[in-house]
Amino acid sequence: MxxxxxxxxxxxxxxxxxxxxxxxxxxxxxxxxxxxxxxxxxxxxxxxxxxxxxxxxxxxxxxxxxxxxxxxxxxxxxxxxxxxxxxxxADDGKLYTSPAELMEARLLIEPLMPALIVKNANAHDFRGMEECLLRSEQAESVQEFERWDGELHRSFAQATHNSLFLHILELTNRVREEAEWGRLKRQSLTPERMRQYKDQHRAIYEALLNRDLNEARAQMLRHLEQIQSNLFDG
The missing domain is CATH 1.10.10.10 (Winged helix-like DNA-binding domain superfamily/Winged helix DNA-binding domain)
Incomplete structure (x- = not known):
């Protein structure tokens, strides 16, 4: 303006x-x-x-x-x-959620998860996170990275040991499978940004592993804000 x-x-x-x-x-x-x-x-x-x-x-x-x-x-x-x-x-019974709506919701919901992860996560949860993290770090294509990116965030939801977060992340991954999200991600996900996302994932994981709530929450929010900026600001 x-x-x-x-x-x-x-x-x-x-x-x-x-x-x-x-x-x-x-x-x-x-x-x-x-x-x-x-x-x-x-x-x-x-x-x-x-x-x-x-x-x-x-x-x-x-x-x-x-x-x-x-x-x-x-x-x-x-x-x-x-x-x-x-x-x-209208698609029978299908809930349509745009990428903008998805990111708006993720920015509100996902930064809440670290509090429960720090409190409830066990060794099995952290092994699951690490497996997804390694697979995403080894990914060379956007499709492969996007798959393990989604699985990593799902592992965060599982580690809360709160079924509501898991249901929310299942819905999130359903939206990520839509053509609109895939097209935006392919347009925005340069090799440099993919490297940045991998570094951010590692920082989130390390903070959670150290039970550092403030750092984990800050890293999660920083990661989501960058995704939003890359998707919609070019």
């Missing part, structure tokens, strides 16, 4: 994430309620950027997901048009 005070990096990430979430929610509500009906033309990308404070690349990614779901069509030189409604394309 013009004239606003500059934000620090953390505040900027939160602002961008909230803008993405607001944009996705607006489109979902408009398509679901009929405010945007088949045949309607959507405003240009520039207006979305100004309204929600997001980048043009973010707008294109969100619209691309709607296009893949058959809800809009984009005609070069003419614009973007609504071709269906959310109800028309």
């Amino acid at each position: 013009r004239g606003a005070e500059p934000r620090n990096n953390s505040s900027q990430r939160v602002f961008m994430s909230s803008g993405v979430k607001a944009f996705e929610q607006y489109l979902s509500d408009a398509l679901g309620s009929g405010r945007l009906a088949p045949g309607d033309r959507l405003p240009p990308e520039r207006s979305w950027c100004e309204q929600f404070g997001i980048s043009r690349g973010t707008v294109r990614r969100v619209l691309g997901r709607l296009r893949e779901r058959g809800l809009i069509t984009q005609i070069k030189g003419s614009g973007t048009f609504v071709t269906g409604t959310v109800q028309d394309h």
